[in-house]
Amino acid sequence: MPIRFNGEFEVKRTPEEVYDFLTDPSKFAPLLPEYQGMSVQDPTHFTVKVNVGVSYIKGVADVKMELTQSDRPKRAEYKGQGSVAGGNVSLVAGFDLAPATEGTKVVWQGEAQVFGRLTSVAGGLLEPLGRKQLQKLIDGLQAALANQAPKTQEMST
Amino acid sequence: MSGNGSSWVGKPLARKEENRLLRGRGRFADDIKMREMLYLRFVRSPYAHAKITRIDTSAAEALPGVIATLTGPEIEKHVQPFIEIAPDPAGKIKDYPLAISKVRYQGEPVAAVIAETAAIADDGAELVEVEYEALDPVVDAEQALTDSSILHEEAGTNKIWNGVFEYGDVEQAFRDATYVVNIDKLHFHRFSSTPLENNVIIGQWDPKDEHIYYWCNNSFPSFAIQFLSAHLNVHIDRIRVVTADIGGSFGIKITSYPQMAVCALASKKAGGRPIKWVETRSEHMTSSAHGNERTFRDTKVALDKDGVITAISSRHIDDCGAYPRYEPLGCVIWSQVFPGVYRFKNARIDFSQAVTNKCPVGPNRGYSRMQHLWFLERVVDICAHELDIPSDQMRLRNYIRTEEFPYTTPNGCVYDSGNYPKMLEIAKGLIGWESWKQRQQEALQQGRRIGIGIGTTLDSGTNNFGQSQIVNPGAPFSGNSQGANCKLDIYGEVVVAVGSCPQGQGHETTAAQVVADVLNIHPDMISVRTGFDTERNVHTGFSGTYASQFAVSGLSAVHGAAQKLKAEMKRLAALVLETTEDDIEFGTGTQGPELKARSTGKSINYWGLANIVNVNSAVLPPELHEITLNCRYIWRAPFKVPDKVKKYGSLTLTYASQLHIAVIEIEPDTFIPRILDYVAVDDCGTVINPPIVEGQVYGATAHGIGAALMENCVYDAVGNMLTSTFSDYIPITAANMPKVKYGHIQTPSPHSYSGAKGMGEGGAAPIHTISAALQDALFADGIIIDDSFNNADSLFRALVSKEVGRYSEIVRLERRG
Numbered sequence: 008m009p010i011r012f013n014g015e016f017e018v019k020r021t022p023e024e025v026y027d028f029l030t031d032p033s034k035f036a037p038l039l040p041e042y043q044g045m046s047v048q049d050p051t052h053f054t055v056k057v058n059v060g061v062s063y064i065k066g067v068a069d070v071k072m073e074l075t076q077s078d079r080p081k082r083a084e085y086k087g088q089g090s091v092a093g094g095n096v097s098l099v100a101g102f103d104l105a106p107a108t109e110g111t112k113v114v115w116q117g118e119a120q121v122f123g124r125l126t127s128v129a130g131g132l133l134e135p136l137g138r139k140q141l142q143k144l145i146d147g148l149q150a151a152l153a154n155q156a157p158k159t160q161e162m163s164t
Numbered sequence: 165m166s167g168n169g170s171s172w173v174g175k176p177l178a179r180k181e182e183n184r185l186l187r188g189r190g191r192f193a194d195d196i197k198m199r200e201m202l203y204l205r206f207v208r209s210p211y212a213h214a215k216i217t218r219i220d221t222s223a224a225e226a227l228p229g230v231i232a233t234l235t236g237p238e239i240e241k242h243v244q245p246f247i248e249i250a251p252d253p254a255g256k257i258k259d260y261p262l263a264i265s266k267v268r269y270q271g272e273p274v275a276a277v278i279a280e281t282a283a284i285a286d287d288g289a290e291l292v293e294v295e296y297e298a299l300d301p302v303v304d305a306e307q308a309l310t311d312s313s314i315l316h317e318e319a320g321t322n323k324i325w326n327g328v329f330e331y332g333d334v335e336q337a338f339r340d341a342t343y344v345v346n347i348d349k350l351h352f353h354r355f356s357s358t359p360l361e362n363n364v365i366i367g368q369w370d371p372k373d374e375h376i377y378y379w380c381n382n383s384f385p386s387f388a389i390q391f392l393s394a395h396l397n398v399h400i401d402r403i404r405v406v407t408a409d410i411g412g413s414f415g416i417k418i419t420s421y422p423q424m425a426v427c428a429l430a431s432k433k434a435g436g437r438p439i440k441w442v443e444t445r446s447e448h449m450t451s452s453a454h455g456n457e458r459t460f461r462d463t464k465v466a467l468d469k470d471g472v473i474t475a476i477s478s479r480h481i482d483d484c485g486a487y488p489r490y491e492p493l494g495c496v497i498w499s500q501v502f503p504g505v506y507r508f509k510n511a512r513i514d515f516s517q518a519v520t521n522k523c524p525v526g527p528n529r530g531y532s533r534m535q536h537l538w539f540l541e542r543v544v545d546i547c548a549h550e551l552d553i554p555s556d557q558m559r560l561r562n563y564i565r566t567e568e569f570p571y572t573t574p575n576g577c578v579y580d581s582g583n584y585p586k587m588l589e590i591a592k593g594l595i596g597w598e599s600w601k602q603r604q605q606e607a608l609q610q611g612r613r614i615g616i617g618i619g620t621t622l623d624s625g626t627n628n629f630g631q632s633q634i635v636n637p638g639a640p641f642s643g644n645s646q647g648a649n650c651k652l653d654i655y656g657e658v659v660v661a662v663g664s665c666p667q668g669q670g671h672e673t674t675a676a677q678v679v680a681d682v683l684n685i686h687p688d689m690i691s692v693r694t695g696f697d698t699e700r701n702v703h704t705g706f707s708g709t710y711a712s713q714f715a716v717s718g719l720s721a722v723h724g725a726a727q728k729l730k731a732e733m734k735r736l737a738a739l740v741l742e743t744t745e746d747d748i749e750f751g752t753g754t755q756g757p758e759l760k761a762r763s764t765g766k767s768i769n770y771w772g773l774a775n776i777v778n779v780n781s782a783v784l785p786p787e788l789h790e791i792t793l794n795c796r797y798i799w800r801a802p803f804k805v806p807d808k809v810k811k812y813g814s815l816t817l818t819y820a821s822q823l824h825i826a827v828i829e830i831e832p833d834t835f836i837p838r839i840l841d842y843v844a845v846d847d848c849g850t851v852i853n854p855p856i857v858e859g860q861v862y863g864a865t866a867h868g869i870g871a872a873l874m875e876n877c878v879y880d881a882v883g884n885m886l887t888s889t890f891s892d893y894i895p896i897t898a899a900n901m902p903k904v905k906y907g908h909i910q911t912p913s914p915h916s917y918s919g920a921k922g923m924g925e926g927g928a929a930p931i932h933t934i935s936a937a938l939q940d941a942l943f944a945d946g947i948i949i950d951d952s953f954n955n956a957d958s959l960f961r962a963l964v965s966k967e968v969g970r971y972s973e974i975v976r977l978e979r980r981g
Contacts, residue, residue: 090294127889
């Protein structure tokens with residue numbers, strides 16, 4: 008089953024500044040949870056190495072990321088696909104930006120799908136683990152952008 | 165001279181096999197270690213449905229200790245797709261043992277890594293890079309039939325087979341009915357078998373003689389070699405399969421031939437070194453084989469004023485997983501028990517089978533019949549509740565009557581013998597029916613839910629492979645046969661070889677009992693060879709252990725071979741003892757087993773006879789040169805090819821029956837269904853060996869209880885199997901088993917020489933019985949048991965959150981009278 012996440016926050020930056028940050032792999036990628044390193048293929052493709060660990064399945068996943076939508080300064084969307092022992096992971100993360108009173112409102116949506124033995128072994132742990140990791144990403148993103156706490160946070164599956 | 169003087173068949177002889185198995189001297193496939201042996205590990209798909217866009221094995225091949233890798237595109241150049249049993253368009257499906265360009269279920273092998281050790285093979289498999297492009301998966305058979313996402317483009321449809329089985333005058337029966345019960349949907353869940361020993365294969369493609377050698381635990385080798393020969397382009401006589409002790413199969417190990425193919429190809433690539441593959445438990449759960457899942461739609465049942473069922477009309481959809489393999493035989497095998505144990509003559513079943521993005525199915529204890537029998541038992545219980553007829557009375561009104569045997573079913577099968585009312589009487593007595601009925605009422609007053617359920621079922625044995633022509637008129641199979649060999653070796657030992665490959669069914673013991681009776685000696689004086697070997701030359705194209713048949717086909721072959729040996733021994737002894745054949749008697753003397761002339765008292769022991777034929781043959785007169793004391797016999801079942809258009813004919817030789825009763829309480833706080841009492845009554849005709857029969861009854865009962873309450877192959881919406889370990893798929897163990905009260909009757913079969921009927925699968929009686937008991941406990945709550953799998957979670961969802969089993973949404977009664 009896909010795990011879906013969404014939420015929104017505001018930062019004291021212009022939409023253009025937020026957009027440029029989000030679409031710059033060298034700034035965005037290190038915010039990914041358990042980030043170990045990256046290599047950039049071209050302006051819209053990069054591969055990040057992240058640590059993955061659920062129960063006894065531990066390893067490094069190579070996640071190939073692609074910036075699939077880029078509409079400056081309104082929207083950016085990434086798609087990613089990676090493999091790790093016991094499974095494959097695919098994810099989509101989109102960011103819609105709109106001017107707000109004190110900067111930019113960022114509305115984000117994400118969907119992660121895990122395939123393979125990992126789903127069976129991790130079972131019900133996958134969703135809370137996913138929430139935890141995503142929270143880290145959003146927290147890191149906000150801190151990097153404006154050091155502001157998110158206004159709201161919703162998650163659903 | 166003394167003989168036993170009475171029959172060994174029917175005696176509770178201790179199993180000959182125990183002597184080695186209980187002392188740890190069994191020889192299983194993984195015990196075999198060979199010089200220069202390599203190890204194979206599969207790389208498997210994490211996706212249920214995806215295109216393979218890239219496979220890179222270079223990193224694996226660079227790992228020290230890795231000898232070679234194999235991928236689908238590589239082997240495609242050297243092999244043919246496996247034979248498909250289905251007619252076109254499903255017959256166009258191309259099934260290879262490694263995925264070629266797309267994967268169709270999670271766990272499908274994509275590549276293989278061959279290495280010096282199993283650990284290196286594991287590490288090498290981790291280094292194989294595979295890129296996929298995910299496709300829409302289909303995990304529901306009804307959805308699959310819409311062809312919204314096609315699994316096999318070459319077939320162009322997900323439908324494997326469809327056929328209508330119609331008998332009698334269904335329309336007239338519904339016009340005449342007093343009551344019509346409509347049941348929207350019932351569902352038989354997917355579960356598997358969990359043998360202690362997983363699949364194990366050692367394969368060697370020997371370049372010296374271009375023969376392929378297998379040491380493995382496949383349970384239907386003669387079927388496997390037919391598939392492998394065509395697939396590998398190797399003459400079938402150049403494929404040797406040897407099995408020894410097997411730690412359970414339950415049918416699931418029949419379909420290991422794709423992995424056998426990969427081991428042979430890997431050996432060829434590795435220069436002829438033997439290749440061992442030992443399946444892990446997770447591999448077994450995700451990708452060996454599962455039992456068939458089946459959905460029953462739009463069922464209509466016509467009944468007369470007394471609750472006698474006069475007609476059934478229904479639409480059945482079977483889910484065979486990603487590749488048909490042994491299917492679509494399951495589309496017709498259920499019709500061996502078309503009316504179950506009931507007397508209705510009018511019926512129409514529209515049967516379809518579809519592929520889905522799940523593990524391929526394979527024969528699984530009770531194969532294809534149990535789904536149908538569960539359906540019939542649900543129909544009977546739902547109708548009984550609708551018409552307020554007690555479940556035992558409902559059955560007595562509908563059972564085939566004892567005096568009607570041999571009974572011809574509407575589709576031409578001949579039930580050999582049986583006495584279902586008697587079995588019900590015995591079961592009710594053993595469980596204390598009236599007492600439990602009273603306690604059930606008392607419990608109800610206390611707010612406790614107790615249900616009492618009956619399951620009556622059949623175990624059809626020795627099938628007619630001509631039924632394959634009903635699903636594919638071009639299929640080259642019909643009848644059934646089994647081979648055996650009985651000989652005196654050079655030193656006079658009686659040695660028996662059979663074409664079966666037992667996995668705990670006691671074939672060595674029962675074969676010895678049969679031969680002991682023929683030769684009038686003790687079974688301990690008879691050696692029965694363990695396991696299966698194609699080079700023993702006693703197999704036919706049907707040889708293996710499956711479909712409840714050894715007591716009939718196997719032992720008939722053994723009996724025939726022993727009779728041939730006996731005739732030769734008698735003829736030879738008459739010459740040596742200078743008397744007539746009629747004067748010869750068989751028995752045991754001071755020098756072991758012997759033949760004696762009654763008139764003179766002169767005798768010759770087995771060594772003496774064997775010596776003449778084997779090493780002293782110059783003394784033989786020419787007219788006795790044909791005597792070999794090495795007698796092969798092929799037994800053939802007296803079947804005809806069924807009528808393919810009418811789908812009519814005898815499909816099975818014997819029909820063992822089972823009647824179980826369960827008393828179950830649903831715990832009020834936890835919703836855990838607890839078995840309070842359980843009875844199993846069995847009728848397999850003449851019993852060859854009572855403890856072996858009783859053991860198989862317990863085994864089948866355990867298997868069925870596990871399936872009903874604990875074991876369920878769960879997939880999520882994208883085809884991830886969520887129950888791939890024993891943490892989530894919980895097999896039944898002794899700790900979960902209730903005490904089972906056992907009873908039996910014997911109605912000898914007129915269709916076998918001994919009166920025995922094949923048994924061991926048990927008709928999955930506990931699944932029917934437990935569903936019936938839960939139905940009984942919950943009907944007052946407006947709940948229908950519409951699924952064969954029920955646990956605390958599903959009962960909670962029925963009783964509290966009211967998500968499933970809603971009576972008003974499932975059942976509708978029409979009163980026409």
